[in-house]
Every structure is written in structure tokens, then in C-alpha cells.
Amino acid sequence: MDVTTTAGLTAASALLGVEVVERKGAGHPDTLADGTAEAISRAYSRYCLEEFGAILHHNTDKTSLLGGAADVRFGHSELTAPVQVLVNGRITAALGDHAIPVADIVTTAARDYLAGALPLLDVARWVDVQPRLTQASSPGAVSDPGAAAREASRQRWFAPRTLDDLAERHRMFSNDTSAGVAYWPLGIAEQLALHVEEQLTSEAFRAEHPYYGTDIKLMVVRHGPRVQLTACVPQIARETPDLDTYITRRTQARDLITHLASAIAPEHHLTVSVNTRDDDSRPELYLTATGSSIESGDEGVVGRGNRANGLISMLRPWSAEGVSGKNPVYHVGKLYNLAAAEAARRLHEETGLDCAVALVSQSGRDLTDPWQAIVQSSGPNPIGNARVRQVIADVMGDLGTLREQLLDGKLATA
Known part of the structure; x- marks a missing residue:
């Protein structure tokens, strides 16, 4: 992990003369999309853990909601067309011969979430869930007759025969080259x-x-x-x-x-x-x-609304990643944004300084070892590299706790 620390954070809360x-x-359509995608990921993950003891590959972070229609008057209202939930993404549909009831999991999770978020919405009548999910692998699954015998082949990414076909069980690595960005404290x-x-x-x-x-x-x-x-x-x-x-x-x-x-x-x-x-x-x-x-x-x-900290803060550093619905096991677009927030909070508590943290992943690199860690802080002097390295290492070593919070619904993603 390359660590870079700098002082003079211009976006520090105490120095911002202007905030936007x-x-x-909670009921905004973009927030509802984020919440629906995350609820589906949680439900699918729980099913996999209960049935197999491991979370299979999935992502529902391209989910979108299309609005219905309503007749609204003073003292009266009724829907006239349903809300459509387009669950776009990829989900493993089976582990070997064990078929997973993906459509039921997705539909139930989406309707349950929307029923809780909008109690006046009759989800059985006015929510149409459309799972549009594939099992195609990302680029990297090169056809090779010999690959079938190799452990954790990319060709088995969404079609595992056994848990041994899950690459992350052999080595936990970053699924993408991306960056997680966060800051603390709030203005x-x-x-x-x-x-x-x-x-x-x-x-x-x-x-x-x-x-x-x-x-x-x-x-x-x-x-x-x-x-x-x-x-x-x-x-x-x-x-x-x-x-x-x-x-x-x-x-x-x-x-x-x-x-x-x-x-x-x-x-x-x-x-x-x-x-x-x-x-x-x-x-x-x-x-x-x-x-x-x-x-x-x-x-x-998903991803058009609040960032992982629940805000869209125009003059602060932030990542455009849509966090909700991503696999909590190894998707850096989710884990690194949340880990950066925890690192910024810990560094602020230790130093009293405003801190902004960027954790940059490199596809294929060990998940707990970011390629780059950049920390900007307020004040005239940067935080020492050794201290930053230790805090980030501690946060990355505790990703298991972060995952548990996500699966329990105790950690917000938007």
C-alpha cells in the first residue's frame, strides 16, 4: 500500500465558508432504488449463508424504479398504474445442482422493502417486480479446454459447481480498479x-x-x-x-x-x-x-442519490460509485467507500483534524491491501505516514465486522 499524506485540506468543514x-x-425514488437494491443483496446473501455457508457472486447495483400513475385529489387518491422495479444485474442461480429461487428472493425482498418504506403503497397490487438478471461473466473468461480443471476459473464465476469454484475462498482480492472516498467530520x-x-x-x-x-x-x-x-x-x-x-x-x-x-x-x-x-x-x-x-x-x-454518508455535498470529495446492491464480500465500490469513512472518522478522533481519505483499489490486488491510500488533513502539518498506515490497516483488517453490519441492515449505503 502506497500511503500519501498532505496537509492544508481546503474542504475541511471549519474552513468552508460556503456549503452546498x-x-x-427516505421516500425519494433514488433513495428507494438504493434501498431496494441493498435489500435484495441482503436477502440473497442471507439465503446463501443459510444454505451454503458462503455468499455467492451477485450484484444488483443497476436496479431502477419506473414510476406508476395516480389519481390524486383533496381527500382522495388511488394509483392507476403500478411502480415497476427493474432489477438489473447478475446473480448466481445455482450452486451445482442446488437451484436458488432467485425470482422469489428478489420479488419478496423488493416488495417487503417498499412496503416498509411506503406503508400506503399496496405492494401486492401496485408493485411489478421484473428480475432482469444474467449469469454472464465479466471479461476474463477465456475459453480453454484445460480451464475446466483449474480451480476457481473465471468461467465458473456465476456457475459454480462447488464452493471451491469461488475464487475469493482461495484469495480475497479486489474485483475492480476503483476508489472509495470519505471525510469527517460533517459541516x-x-x-x-x-x-x-x-x-x-x-x-x-x-x-x-x-x-x-x-x-x-x-x-x-x-x-x-x-x-x-x-x-x-x-x-x-x-x-x-x-x-x-x-x-x-x-x-x-x-x-x-x-x-x-x-x-x-x-x-x-x-x-x-x-x-x-x-x-x-x-x-x-x-x-x-x-x-x-x-x-x-x-x-x-441506484447511485443517483445520496452518497454512502447519506448526503450529496457539492464542495466535498466524493465517489460516484453506486454502493447499494454490490456484493458485500469483495466489491471495492462498496467496501472501500465504507472503509474510507471509518478511516476518516478514526483519524479525526485521534488527531482532532478534519480528514479526507481516498482508498484506491487495483483489480486483482489483495482486498485488504489498497493500492493507494491518500489522506488529506486540516492544519499546517500532515498526519504521519506510519499512523495513517496503521489506522487503514486496522480498518481493512476489520472488513468482516463491516460486512456483518451490512447484512444486518445496520450500516446505511445511501
Whole structure:
């Protein structure tokens, strides 16, 4: 592992005079796509562990959702066309003669996840799951009559005869040349975006305010002590009898957000706007049947929404990798982003400095030995290479714990 450390991190939270931060909420179509892909990966992984004692090769990180259609009016709503879940990717369909019920696993996991995320969506009637999965290997499976006798041949990547055909059981290596990027700590605008959205989509808030949906999107812009926040907050049509009620609750949402934000940033001057596209005279309003725009033509795609830390922070370092749905065993696009976040957190706790970490993989290299590790920190002096090397080695040596957290659903990927 080549380690590079530099000082003078310009994107340190304490030095950023301006922040531009977006957060797509729990019911946003892109967040739903991420969550669906990850739920399918978890369900498939659990099946494999229970049946075989190992996770077979799979990836569902190209999953997308196509919005349905809905008839929405004050006091009434109904869907008129289903949400389509296009599960694009590759999944091992059998281990030797043991066939895996892939379609059932995928369909059940997708519907169960969406039922939890959107309780008002009748998933049995209005969610159409379309598994579009193959077992084709990536480039590297060169036809060779002698290869059949060789252990862990690429030709067996998605068609293993036994667990011995899983290459990672012989040597755990990176599946791709990629980079995982993360930073710590969070800035004020980032804390605001996370905290406000999490509160507004929490079970407790939804129980108290059943007329708000979860397809909430926040954009937070901070200029020094001045914070401007724009929020899109849907309302549930059947809980909203008329325009006056909608307007009253829109104002209430603005006041609630202002209160939540003030608790995070009490010394900042806050301006909050809600549903700025509304036209009360027409009316054109953010009124929904299920609380999400996925019901009415919007689309969601894995990797288009929040990064692994739950944010889209425009002026910070970040990776474009879609983390959700990737195999948790060896996919560096997942593991290195999450490992970089843990390394940045540990380095900050040890030094008190703002830290940004990039872990760069090299396809075929040992998974726990990144090709490059780059750490930028605030302050006049870089963190010592030996300390960085030890922290990263510790994090990479603990990937098993990270995998357990992913399989238990305790570690977010978006």
C-alpha cells in the first residue's frame, strides 16, 4: 500500500465558508432504488449463508424504479398504474445442482422493502417486480479446454459447481480498479440536512403527522453564518381535505423545519422555504397518494442519490460509485467507500483534524491491501505516514465486522 499524506485540506468543514448540500429523503425514488437494491443483496446473501455457508457472486447495483400513475385529489387518491422495479444485474442461480429461487428472493425482498418504506403503497397490487438478471461473466473468461480443471476459473464465476469454484475462498482480492472516498467530520449544512430529514421521516414523526409523506428533499446552502434551506415536503391526499388545510400544513412544515434547524445551528441566521413550485391558484401542489413521487411517473436509479454518508455535498470529495446492491464480500465500490469513512472518522478522533481519505483499489490486488491510500488533513502539518498506515490497516483488517453490519441492515449505503 502506497500511503500519501498532505496537509492544508481546503474542504475541511471549519474552513468552508460556503456549503452546498443536498439530501434525498427516505421516500425519494433514488433513495428507494438504493434501498431496494441493498435489500435484495441482503436477502440473497442471507439465503446463501443459510444454505451454503458462503455468499455467492451477485450484484444488483443497476436496479431502477419506473414510476406508476395516480389519481390524486383533496381527500382522495388511488394509483392507476403500478411502480415497476427493474432489477438489473447478475446473480448466481445455482450452486451445482442446488437451484436458488432467485425470482422469489428478489420479488419478496423488493416488495417487503417498499412496503416498509411506503406503508400506503399496496405492494401486492401496485408493485411489478421484473428480475432482469444474467449469469454472464465479466471479461476474463477465456475459453480453454484445460480451464475446466483449474480451480476457481473465471468461467465458473456465476456457475459454480462447488464452493471451491469461488475464487475469493482461495484469495480475497479486489474485483475492480476503483476508489472509495470519505471525510469527517460533517459541516453545519451537512448536519442540518441529515438531522432534519431523519426527523421528518422518522416513525415517531409520521405517527404524529400522518399527512406528510417521506419523499422529502432538502437543499441547504450556507454562506458563513447565513443558512438558506429549501425543502420539498409532500402531503398525503386522503389526509388533506382541502386547499386551506394544505396551505396550513405547508406553513407548519416550514415552522417545524426552522425549529429543527435552529437546534443544530443556533448561532446561524436561517431562512426556510417549502414547496417553492406550488401554485395555489391552479392548483399545482405536492399532493400524493403514497407520500412519494414514485407513484406518478418519477424514476429512481441506484447511485443517483445520496452518497454512502447519506448526503450529496457539492464542495466535498466524493465517489460516484453506486454502493447499494454490490456484493458485500469483495466489491471495492462498496467496501472501500465504507472503509474510507471509518478511516476518516478514526483519524479525526485521534488527531482532532478534519480528514479526507481516498482508498484506491487495483483489480486483482489483495482486498485488504489498497493500492493507494491518500489522506488529506486540516492544519499546517500532515498526519504521519506510519499512523495513517496503521489506522487503514486496522480498518481493512476489520472488513468482516463491516460486512456483518451490512447484512444486518445496520450500516446505511445511501
